[in-house]
Amino acid sequence: MKEVKLTRQELYDLVWTESMLSLSKIYAISDVGLRKKCKALEIPLPNVGYWAKVSAPLLNTTT
Secondary structure, three states: OOOOOOOHHHHHHHHOOOOHHHHHHHOOOOHHHHHHHHHHOOOOOOOOOHHHHHHOOOOOOOO
16 A cells, blocks of 8 residues: 655544544554554544544533
C-alpha cells in the first residue's frame, strides 16, 4: 500500500472526525497501531463511547 504522511494536526483532525476503526480501515493500519502513533505524537483520543454518544439521537429533555 502507498505510504501516507500526515502532519500532527491532520491526524488530530481525523481522529476527532472519525472513529479509530474506520480510520484504520481507510489507511490499512490496525486500530492499535494507529492509537500508538497518536500516543507517540501526544494526540488526545476520544474516550470510550464517544462515537456512540455522537451518533445517538438527542434525547428530548423538555417536559
